[in-house]
Amino acid sequence: MRVTRRTFLQVLGGTAGAAALARGQLTTTEQAGQNLERWATPEEVGVPSLCQQCPGGCGILVRTLDGEVAGISGNALHPINRGALCPKAFGGLQLLYDPHRLKGPMARDGKHGALRPIAWEEALRLATQRLAELRQQGLSHTVAILGGQYRGYRDTLWKRFAEAYGTPNYIRVRCLAPEHPALTHRLMQGVEAPLGYDLAQARLILSFGAGLLESWLGPVHGSLAFANLRSAGDRPRGRLIHVDPRRSQTAAKADRWVPIIPGTDGILALGLANALIRERLYDHEFVETHTFGFEDWVDETGQRHTGFKNLVLREYGLITVSRATGVPVKTILEVARDLATIKPAVVIGERGPSYGPDDLHTRMAIHSLNALVGNIGVPGGLMIQGDLPLTPLPPVAQDLAAKRGGARPRIDGAGLGEYLLVSDAPQALPERMLSRDPYPVNALFLFASNPLANHPAKEAFAKAMEQVPLVVSFSPFLDESSALADLILPDHTYLERWQDDQVTHLAGFTCFSLAQAAATPRHDTRNTADVVLQIAKTLGGSIAKSLPWKTFEALLHEGAQGLYEAGRGYVVSVHAEESLRKILERQGYWAPEFKTYDEFWQALLKRGAWWDPTSLPVGRNALLRTPSGKFEFYSTSLKRWVDEATKREGKTGPFVTALGGQDRGDLLFLPAVAISPAQEAEAFPLRLITYRLVTRPLGGGKNQPWLLEQPAVHVKTSWENWVEVHPETGAKLGISDGDWVWVESAKGRIRLRAKLYSGTRRDVVQIPLFGGKGPNPNDLIANEADLFRGFGLLNTTRVRIGKA
Amino acid sequence: MALWGMVIDLDRCTGCQACVMACKAENNVPAVGPKEASRERIISWMQVLTEEDKEHPDGKLRFLPRPCLHCDDPPCTKVCPVYATYRDPEGIVAQIYARCIGCRFCMAACPYNAKYFNWHTYQKEGPGQNPDVSVRQKGIVEKCTFCHHRLQKARERALAEHREIEPGEYVPACAEACPARAIVFGDLSDPSSEVSKLARSPRAFRLQEELGTKPKVIYLTEGEARG
Amino acid sequence: MRGPGVVALIALGLLAWGAWYLLAEPAISQPIQFPHKKHVELLECTDCHTRATKGPVAGRPSMETCLSCHSSGEGNSVEEKKLLAFAERGLEVPWKRVWRLPSHVFFSHRTHVVVAKVKCQSCHGPMETLDRPPARPLKTLSMNDCIACHEKGVGPSEEDEQKGAKPVEAVARRRISTDCNVCHR
């Protein structure tokens, strides 16, 4: 055949597409080995992906050249972040290219041998064999899976795997379980769906320690809402009031920062309620028609109960509150007046303040302010999440072994006794594992978690891990925990894998984000989701039947079909198009954008997310789902729980005891926070507060030098952790800025550099949860758990400091 | 001819440093490591400075992101003995790395300390870098360029499509990332552009205005609009 | 006087040799003895170096491009066999780069090839005459070469246009600049 220019061009046209598809067959390391340089075939592609550095759920656009990542920017279409990003997002580049990443699976020779690289087949065989053996011996329940902060189908997969395999011990470490609403909302509003706040519309945000701009439910969304509050078009400038012992970035940007004695937020909230009621500033209409338990009331047995109003008026006088919280009366009055006069106002306080012993009532007290100003069911107020219409997956097939194993009590005790209301209790795990109560753990899977760095009882955890015959880690890095594992099956980093995210936080709307692998895997790693499917397949039987997908991608493909078929929502698109669609939909028109699911799927991959901004349940009927249909100052559902527990366990059962409910009577069900006398602890005169930096990604991020080098702006520091001390406290102890100090608690002591920071209370020192190497506040914090979330109490420890 | 400028709204800036990190990723700015950092050699083209407001005893903090201010009358360019830094016709103060002899006169002359020196070779060319920006060697001065490589690329794109460059087509990485939407970038010579409008705001001020450097990065003060 | 003179001469010679050794670029040998001449008889440069019309980097053609003609292996030359051997293993040809712009230069092939219609040869030299890959760039360009062209290439003035000179688009003309920032990054 004679080649002519014409035929050449014809053939070329045909192969161009194929070339694009063939991209990514070789891993980068293989390519590097062959001296292929970037100039060879640089095809610049922006691949939509998801930032996984925190649970914010931002959409990113990964700039790739031949699968080699060259940059990250925000996905302008993504509804969570609208193209904006926080500092952590850029650390992803360094995470991906970390030279110390694991190059492939590793196994340990014997219990105390060294880790050595092995092949995937061998590694999978080791894991599967052990799982099969345990199952055969009827010990499937002794397999525990500890999972960190992630959402979506990876969570679904592990849950299904645990169910099908036959273990109740799928234990999650996360601050906010997306499938549950905040407990308070459940108790007082009866809502079962996750919560949301209409921050974009609010004109006053009163925040009880919620790090809106740093670490709350995604700093980017928080910052966008803040920017909106500041000035947007011709709207008047909104107001942000922040209650926090620490002058956080949020506090610094707030129009008013209210420094408070740690752990007394609930008392302040009740003080504000007192002022609102006393000055008749509360929303009478809402309180009268939509609340229960505000006034004194008489139940069916004729017993008289104190209402919220009288409780507050009687117990929480402003002088009492001021003394307990350290907030001047004047400030309380001014905040209360702002709260009542600037509409719409929203009160938030999910995290931070209530990391104290009486978490539940603190939250109830804060939440009752929302009812008092009547911002439930109005724009700029509270919301709940809609659901994602994903394809329902077939029920898990459980054989006898699975049923038997799954029915055993959980190793962490969640859902039982004192942890009755908790779905996961990772804090209790090390102790229970050590005492083999109720049974020993035979295999421990660590996925997206690093307890040996992040668990307050990490020493106990390490000891407990020693006793587990098989510890499997899925970490892509040789972190503290994976260094002690017997088997490491390294996951891809998030830029290298298929993933999804089902965002259920804060934003108010539902959103499904989808991402394909943006980069060719740099090393011989595998997406853990695929590994789970692979293990399930090898185990066979009902397990394989419950997890029938060949790849994770197939599962995502199946799940997202529901969105296509739902007949609502859209794949995100440019602003103008979106607004038009919104307007049409409000008028009742909804036209499908795609003819086939394949088109929909391709568009989803290309744009990054699907969302449904219009069908938000915001009306009062949707928000008030208690039996009475009202907001309950007096929580009848809590009463029911307590009554049931008392019936089951007696008045001295662990749950009621833990609640401290034996002698609290009605106060147990009302937002009543006990005012404890100020304690003067001689040995440990200072209180320790830990907080999360906006620059600290999930898992610490020791391999992200940019973030470690400039972790904060309020103090001058880099590469090492520090302790913030008030200048006066420093002067009293002879500590000057930059000195090395010992911070000592009853549990232990760590050596840190002191930073004098006027944004703390004089009786408080602050240590950030810093990402890098070196001492960690977990060395000081006692392993106390919050009874309602199972999560560690991080701000209750007392310490002393001295020059090192 | 365009006159590129930036407005930074201090009322919105939350000090999160997204701009800082976006800049580092975009411009191949290295992390210098703990040892060098302790010697005050961090390179941060965009840097968030923190100022404590002495008037409020409760200590209001002011976060002040400081890129190169791209002065219209830059004190740094005049002193460069080799034309390695100069103001280009569109107002961008350029830094030509291949020309710089490393005398650091421009650093000494800049009243905003916007210039940074490569005290060592902090990095080599490698994966994960932006190929549009050169990797600087030791011994030369570098600074914020308003991501002018983005301008080159936008221009090139526009040229290929036979059109003029559109507003919003050229935005530096910091402005693109800012989650509080505090950074606005655009053409100051176009009176209808958003930057121009904001630059005329009563809240607008320039850093060290009295020095007569005429910076093209304009700040908006905190609080409600005055005047 | 003689002794020192000889010593000085030897020293000078050593120095020159050392400088040559250090500074001269080594010859580059390619994995396949690609004849540009034969290919250019059939094709335009940009048929294979397609990127030159699309973006900043011209790049070398990918294996796919080569295979679109050579997949059936008609030629059966030694070099073609080498190509097919790479293809069989699923590899790209590990071409070595001959032309290298310094990393601090921004140069767009597209702008120069498509908009300005600069001939490839004006920078790359007479590549079309080569029977084997060049061991070194045929032309060594310095910044002055770029500037010389840019200074000339301000485009025809309006006067020239009226006289029938080919008009250059207004946008393009403005782009021809000798401002350092236009090329340096």
Place this chain on the structure above:
Amino acid sequence: MADPADTRDAILLAPIERTGRGFYWAVAILSLGVLWGAVAYAVQLDGGLGVTGLHQPVSWGFYVTNFVFFIGISHAGTLISAILRLSRAEWRRPITRMAEVITVMVLFIGAGQILVDLGRPDRVMNVIRHGRYQSPLLWDATSISAYLTASLVYLWLPMIPDIAILRDRLGKRKFFYTVLALGWQGTERQHKVLNRAIAVMAVLVIPIAVSVHTVVSFVFSMTLQPMWHSTIFGPYFVVGAIFSGIAALIVAMLIFRKAYGLQGYLRPIHFRYLGQLLLVMALLWFYFTFTEYLTGYYGGEVEEMKVFWGKFWGPFSLFFWGMVLANFVIPLFCLVRLERRTIGKVLTASLSVIVGMWLERFIIVVPTLSYPRLPFPEGIYWPTWVEWGETAASFALFALFYLLFTKVFPIISIWEIQEGREVGLKEVEERLLTYLPDTVEPEFTPVDRGG
């Protein structure tokens, strides 16, 4: 005129003819210092300027301080010598050569500091290829190279007759001396031409010298930085330069006086005169310093005051008060009465001034950079061994150059001394007579009123 049989000044040729053990020791010790600097520079070339203590924002430190200091010292020579020559101060004769040598040597060292300070010394030719005349650094380069050229010529011209003596009397390096002597025979005409050339150079070199340090000061004063942006920096720097130059000259004179036994040539009266000159300069220096700081303080501009207090009570106070002590208090005490123990006092004052002037340069360069205008963390600067090495090597190299010079050329001008004896005495007498009222010369005789 130079009579080969004249052996009165044989001692001046002695160091060239014979080499003692002391010379080798001195060379060895100085070479060690230079070696330290060489190693330091090699390390710096390899690792980058990061091996120094410089950082953000203090991007200039020891090297720039040394640059200003050494360029300052250079004013000792040519400028002083030119002034003394032009004013026909007869006591200049044994001094001028020593002074001129300082200038030439130190200019090399000073200009070298900039090269050491560059991040990319390999690109130094860019300054010539792409020089931007708006930059004070270019002014510096121009002015310093002009000064260097002029000083070299000015050093060499008065040396020609001496070189001829060496050519004629010395057995070694005949070719070298023959070339440099330019065929000097000591004829009347040659003397006339030489004297005129020296006079022209002397006039020429003064403005150049003044310009050099003015321009060095412009490196700082042309910026907008607090405590740099000052109009009196030009004269202030020149005064400081002459001040430190005289001190350096005195020290050099005393060293060679001792080492080469030149007590006969360098007599206490020379030191007394120079001491008085030093005292005047000390007072002048204080006047400038006082004015400079008072203006800054009185204005009370915020940024200016940050630097001001940093110098006064802050981390730089030790340097600042050390400078005041060494540049003003000590010289004042030493130099006010010079009748007795002249040499000891003058030496003390000079050494003190050299230290003090180095501190002054440091206190000008570093504190301004340490206090940025914007709320940056303030940076304090401490040099590393590399900078100490370069500094030590600079001093050592200077001394070594000087020492080697004295092994090749006479450090005191032989012919000028001889000329002093033969012509000077007579000329001074005549000149002196013209100053006096009672020696009446006919042509100026007023009309005799009585007659």
